[in-house]
Amino acid sequence: MGEQTVPLADPGHDNGKPRIGVFICHCGGNISDVVDVKQVAEEIGGLPGVTIATTHMFACSDAGQALIEQKIRDLRLNRVVVAACSPSLHEATFRQTLTRAGLNPFLYEHANIREQVSWVVEDKALATQKAVRLLRAAVRRAGHLVPLTKRRIPIHPAVLVIGGGIAGLTAARHLASRGIAVTLVESTPFLGGRMPRLAGLFPTGRPARELLGPVLEEVSRNPRITIYTNAELVHSSGFIGDFRTTVRLHPRGVAPNAPVRAATAACPEEVPNEFDFELTKRKALYRPYDGCYPAVPAIDWSACTICGKCVEAGGSHGISLTEPPTEVEIRSGAIVIAIGLDLYRPQRGEYGFGEFPEVLTLAQLNRLLDPAGPTHGQLLVNGRPVRSIGFMHCVGSMQHTEVHEPAAGGKLNAYCSRVCCTACLHAETELKARDPGLHVYDFHEDIRTYGRWHEEYYTKASEQGVAFIRFNPLHPPRVERDPRGQAPLVVRTLDRLTFNEELEVPLDVLVLATGLVARDMSRLVDLFRCALGPDRFLMEVHPKLRPVELASFGLFLAGSVQGPMDTVESSAGAAAAAAKAAALVSQATIELDPFVARIDEARCSGCRVCLGACAYEAISRDDGKGVAVVNEALCTGCGTCVAACPCSAMTQLGFSDTQMKSEILALLAGEAAAAV
Amino acid sequence: MQDVAAAHIPSATAAVWEPRLVGFLCYWCSYAGADSAGTARLKYPPNLDIVKVMCSGRIDPELIATAFVHGADGVLVLGCHIGDCHYISGNHKTMVRMPLLRRLLADLGIEPGRFRHEWVSAAEGEKFARLVTEMTEQVRALGPLSWPALLRERGIGHGADLRPWGE
Numbered sequence: 001m002g003e004q005t006v007p008l009a010d011p012g013h014d015n016g017k018p019r020i021g022v023f024i025c026h027c028g029g030n031i032s033d034v035v036d037v038k039q040v041a042e043e044i045g046g047l048p049g050v051t052i053a054t055t056h057m058f059a060c061s062d063a064g065q066a067l068i069e070q071k072i073r074d075l076r077l078n079r080v081v082v083a084a085c086s087p088s089l090h091e092a093t094f095r096q097t098l099t100r101a102g103l104n105p106f107l108y109e110h111a112n113i114r115e116q117v118s119w120v121v122e123d124k125a126l127a128t129q130k131a132v133r134l135l136r137a138a139v140r141r142a143g144h145l146v147p148l149t150k151r152r153i154p155i156h157p158a159v160l161v162i163g164g165g166i167a168g169l170t171a172a173r174h175l176a177s178r179g180i181a182v183t184l185v186e187s188t189p190f191l192g193g194r195m196p197r198l199a200g201l202f203p204t205g206r207p208a209r210e211l212l213g214p215v216l217e218e219v220s221r222n223p224r225i226t227i228y229t230n231a232e233l234v235h236s237s238g239f240i241g242d243f244r245t246t247v248r249l250h251p252r253g254v255a256p257n258a259p260v261r262a263a264t265a266a267c268p269e270e271v272p273n274e275f276d277f278e279l280t281k282r283k284a285l286y287r288p289y290d291g292c293y294p295a296v297p298a299i300d301w302s303a304c305t306i307c308g309k310c311v312e313a314g315g316s317h318g319i320s321l322t323e324p325p326t327e328v329e330i331r332s333g334a335i336v337i338a339i340g341l342d343l344y345r346p347q348r349g350e351y352g353f354g355e356f357p358e359v360l361t362l363a364q365l366n367r368l369l370d371p372a373g374p375t376h377g378q379l380l381v382n383g384r385p386v387r388s389i390g391f392m393h394c395v396g397s398m399q400h401t402e403v404h405e406p407a408a409g410g411k412l413n414a415y416c417s418r419v420c421c422t423a424c425l426h427a428e429t430e431l432k433a434r435d436p437g438l439h440v441y442d443f444h445e446d447i448r449t450y451g452r453w454h455e456e457y458y459t460k461a462s463e464q465g466v467a468f469i470r471f472n473p474l475h476p477p478r479v480e481r482d483p484r485g486q487a488p489l490v491v492r493t494l495d496r497l498t499f500n501e502e503l504e505v506p507l508d509v510l511v512l513a514t515g516l517v518a519r520d521m522s523r524l525v526d527l528f529r530c531a532l533g534p535d536r537f538l539m540e541v542h543p544k545l546r547p548v549e550l551a552s553f554g555l556f557l558a559g560s561v562q563g564p565m566d567t568v569e570s571s572a573g574a575a576a577a578a579a580k581a582a583a584l585v586s587q588a589t590i591e592l593d594p595f596v597a598r599i600d601e602a603r604c605s606g607c608r609v610c611l612g613a614c615a616y617e618a619i620s621r622d623d624g625k626g627v628a629v630v631n632e633a634l635c636t637g638c639g640t641c642v643a644a645c646p647c648s649a650m651t652q653l654g655f656s657d658t659q660m661k662s663e664i665l666a667l668l669a670g671e672a673a674a675a676v
Numbered sequence: 677m678q679d680v681a682a683a684h685i686p687s688a689t690a691a692v693w694e695p696r697l698v699g700f701l702c703y704w705c706s707y708a709g710a711d712s713a714g715t716a717r718l719k720y721p722p723n724l725d726i727v728k729v730m731c732s733g734r735i736d737p738e739l740i741a742t743a744f745v746h747g748a749d750g751v752l753v754l755g756c757h758i759g760d761c762h763y764i765s766g767n768h769k770t771m772v773r774m775p776l777l778r779r780l781l782a783d784l785g786i787e788p789g790r791f792r793h794e795w796v797s798a799a800e801g802e803k804f805a806r807l808v809t810e811m812t813e814q815v816r817a818l819g820p821l822s823w824p825a826l827l828r829e830r831g832i833g834h835g836a837d838l839r840p841w842g843e
């Protein structure tokens with residue numbers, strides 16, 4: 001039965017003979033208004049092993065804890081039971097009380113007589129009875145407790161940052177500034193993520209690449225930061241304090257000394273250029289923009305046919321098309337996940353997208369407005385300047401089951417993507433500033449300029465004469481060719497702001513403010529067992545109390561992998577993740593709960609059943625001895641292997657069969673006699 | 677009239693039989709679900725006493741048998757919903773074990789209504805309270821169990837030691 005084999009060895013405490021102190025909390029009346037705590041104390045005080053049973057108005061208060069400490073010392077108590085609220089609230093509190101009184105904190109048992117008794121049972125006599133049963137069980141279980149020691153896990157003082165966008169770069173920068181070694185891995189050949197494709201950023205209006213440049217400079221020059229681009233996550237093992245992540249490094253194909261211009265010109269492959277959101281084409285040998293990092297171009301292996309023309313043009317040096325990928329194992333005490341998000345891609349025909357060339361996404365418009373973009377900042381349609389432009393909000397966000405087709409995953413994006421409203425208004429004010437005569441129409445179901453200084457863009461756009469048209473989301477606007485030929489497009493809609501007046505708006509260009517969607521997380525979920533929210537973004541432990549931590553210890557979230565964010569929020573999230581990761585890896589060791597599995601080698605038959613039961617690969621088999629071995633650093637203390645063991649050779653510290661059966665027995669005391 | 681009402685309200689002093697139920701609850705979801713029933717002040721019968729485990733994967737069928745041997749009239753096993761397990765897949769083991777155990781228990785004379793296995797999340801306080809209420813009424817309808825006596829009566833166990841487990 002996997003009985004406890006550890007002897008009770010708490011010096012000075014009566015050689016293990018239980019001297020149990022029971023403290024029953026009134027919780028101000030939350031408990032004592034329903035449960036007759038005095039009667040409970042009297043009944044429990046008479047149980048074998050109980051030295052004292054008493055009540056207190058607030059056991060968790062300083063005075064309550066002082067009483068417990070004093071009684072431990074005066075009465076030489078070696079076990080403590082507190083009957084109070086849920087253990088999730090104050091179990092840790094009272095364990096600390098024991099520690100202060102010189103008693104091992106795991107010689108403590110908690111009975112939940114508030115959430116499980118006084119708040120849910122109306123009849124006072126029945127509530128008192130139930131409280132007595134729960135305490136009887138806690139006292140009996142307490143008699144079988146043994147001292148336990150929290151596990152100490154050494155921390156490898158390095159952090160792996162996954163993702164080289166603004167969040168990953170920011171996290172890496174802050175961590176390195178604390179003197180921590182950082183490895184930054186990026187799946188594409190270039191750092192920077194989405195940010196360099198933007199022209200100006202709200203709320204400052206500063207050009208994105210101007211802001212990003214110094215960050216790239218700082219990260220790339222910092223000797224504490226190792227950067228791997230073209231890196232693919234292959235495998236991860238380990239745990240908090242000592243993660244081992246294997247990364248496959250795909251070759252760049254181009255060396256710094258390669259004759260880049262000739263080689264690029266020789267490349268016959270042309271593919272849509274993702275940097276310009278497919279407005280332009282690029283070669284298979286490319287770099288996204290001037291000033292990118294690394295400055296050396298890379299070969300896009302999904303586009304390259306290995307025709308060899310670039311090698312020929314380059315005189316056979318500096319370019320290799322045959323180099324195999326390599327793998328590296330990265331050791332880290334913590335991992336920061338910063339893989340960002342994707343833009344929603346409108347379905348064909350959604351507001352005319354893909355049907356009419358005059359329908360663009362907001363991301364494409366931003367490329368066209370960029371002075372360094374494909375049209376040098378000129379916005380032309382069919383070779384002519386644009387006279388009227390419309391913006392359509394919430395494309396791919398705030399979707400309704402009545403209106404929208406679910407995406408491939410069968411889910412709708414019911415959430416608000418947050419940044420698109422301000423991004424629209426930002427582009428509208430920019431266009432109006434350039435050409436006050438331009439007719440700008442803003443089609444929205446709602447406008448949410450939630451961020452600091454964001455509302456000013458709305459005010460400014462209103463002052464500049466942008467026409468705001470509010471549609472009913474259940475009857476979204478229709479986009480058609482203008483039958484009268486006044487303009488390429490016409491948008492038909494009802495306007496709620498003018499009491500459902502039917503409008504026909506002729507437009508040269510329609511811009512779709514596409515929402516932000518989660519990337520494919522399946523790889524991360526496989527590797528790191530992350531939790532996904534209903535919006536398919538990664539989910540933190542608690543949105544307010546632990547906003548950048550994943551439930552698995554040692555994993556942190558930075559930026560928009562967690563949900564739609566703008567650059568400001570991504571940077572703030574990344575700084576928070578860096579601070580949490582730094583606080584963790586700056587310690588030499590950390591403490592974990594001691595409720596691990598332990599094997600009794602004498603009982604173990606070496607059958608391997610427990611190996612299959614463990615989700616953490618914490619159990620292996622010593623083939624020499626023919627027995628199972630538990631790696632306590634990997635064990636999370638679920639006890640699944642204990643239930644699986646056919647020989648009762650596996651036990652769980654703190655949840656042994658003896659402890660649990662004594663509890664069951666005490667709960668049913670008096671029933672057994674009747675049963676037999 | 678008063679007598680009729682008294683017979684229906686379980687009272688601590690009346691010597692009427694009351695079902696004794698044991699609940700095995702995982703700490704991260706179901707125990708928190710029971711807590712949220714408390715926080716919401718939902719009222720449910722006091723017949724079920726909770727035994728806490730870290731994960732429903734720890735619930736050894738032997739523990740459930742122990743409860744029945746020692747006088748439990750019913751057992752409720754609650755874990756995190758599939759996909760929500762704090763320990764990745766501990767509840768997958770529970771999902772496989774419990775239906776097997778239910779059949780085994782049925783062969784040993786325990787009606788299926790005395791043993792129930794459900795998933796309760798930390799937010800499902802109402803579901804928890806409803807399950808306890810349903811289970812209490814269901815077992816009340818089935819009557820007292822007295823499993824060891826029943827096994828002896830049916831000649832099951834071939835003289836196996838069914839004395840109460842001693843500490």
